[in-house]
Amino acid sequence: MELNLNVWKRGNQRAVHKPLLLLYALSQYQKGHDRFFSYKEIDEPLKDLLIEFGPYRKSHHPEYPFWRLQNDGIWELKNHEHAQPRSSNTDAKKSELLKYDVAGGLTQIEFDAIVSNQDKMARAIGELLEQFFPETIHDDIVDALDIQEYLNKPHKRDPNFRQKVLTAYGYKCAICGFDCRLGHASIGLEAAHIKWHQSKGPSTVDNGIAMCALHHKAFDRGVFTITYDLKLSVS
Numbered sequence: 557m558e559l560n561l562n563v564w565k566r567g568n569q570r571a572v573h574k575p576l577l578l579l580y581a582l583s584q585y586q587k588g589h590d591r592f593f594s595y596k597e598i599d600e601p602l603k604d605l606l607i608e609f610g611p612y613r614k615s616h617h618p619e620y621p622f623w624r625l626q627n628d629g630i631w632e633l634k635n636h637e638h639a640q641p642r643s644s645n646t647d648a649k650k651s652e653l654l655k656y657d658v659a660g661g662l663t664q665i666e667f668d669a670i671v672s673n674q675d676k677m678a679r680a681i682g683e684l685l686e687q688f689f690p691e692t693i694h695d696d697i698v699d700a701l702d703i704q705e706y707l708n709k710p711h712k713r714d715p716n717f718r719q720k721v722l723t724a725y726g727y728k729c730a731i732c733g734f735d736c737r738l739g740h741a742s743i744g745l746e747a748a749h750i751k752w753h754q755s756k757g758p759s760t761v762d763n764g765i766a767m768c769a770l771h772h773k774a775f776d777r778g779v780f781t782i783t784y785d786l787k788l789s790v791s
C-alpha cells in the first residue's frame with residue numbers, strides 16, 4: 557500500500573504541515589519508535605520543522621496536522637474521545653491534546669506496510685520530499701531529521717529550461733545582479749521556478765527566474781516570494 561500523498565495538494569498552496577508530520581514520524585520509525593507518538597513529544601520538534609520549512613506564519617500549530625491527518629485514512633489517534641474541539645472547528649485544542657495525553661501514529665495497515673520495509677520507507681520519504689518541497693532544501697530537511705531517503709534523481713525536466721531562463725535574464729541573478737562566468741560557462745547561477753515545480757508550476761520561461769544559488773535557496777525556503785507583477789515580497 558502506498559501513502560496517498562496527493563490528497564493535500566490544493567492549488568499552489570504549500571500544504572506542508574501534514575508532509576512534515578509524516579516525515580517526522582517516519583524519521584522516528586527509522587530509529588525504532590513504536591507506532592504511536594504522544595502529542596506532548598511531537599509538539600516541539602514539529603513546531604521547529606514548521607518554523608524552518610513551512611510557510612511564514614505569525615504562530616505555528618503542530619496540533620492541526622496531528623489531528624487532521626486522521627481524515628486522510630492513514631493516521632489514527634487514541635485517547636482523543638474526550639478532547640474538546642476548538643469553538644470554530646472540529647479539531648481539538650492543543651491544551652486538550654495535552655490534557656488527555658492524545659497519541660497519534662500511522663494506522664496499523666500503513667505501519668506494517670511501510671515501517672517493516674526499510675526500502676519502502678526510504679522511498680516514501682523520498683516521495684514526500686519530491687512532492688512537497690523544492691529540491692534545494694531536500695538536503696536541509698534530511699539533515700534536520702537525520703533520515704535515510706531514496707530520491708528518484710535525476711528529475712524529468714525540460715533540459716533547456718535553465719538555458720532559456722538564464723538567457724532571458726541576461727545571465728544575472730534577478731535579485732542581486734550576480735554574474736560569474738568561467739569562459740562561457742556561468743557559475744552559481746540557477747533557473748528557479750516562480751511557481752514551484754512541485755506544485756505543478758511549468759518549466760517555461762515565463763515561470764522561470766534567474767537567481768544565484770544563495771538567492772535561489774532563500775527563495776525556496778520562503779524568505780521572499782515573487783508576486784505576479786514580478787515584485788519582491790519579503791516575509
Ligand SMILES: [Zn+2]
Nearest residue numbers: 729732768771
Ligand atoms: Zn543573488
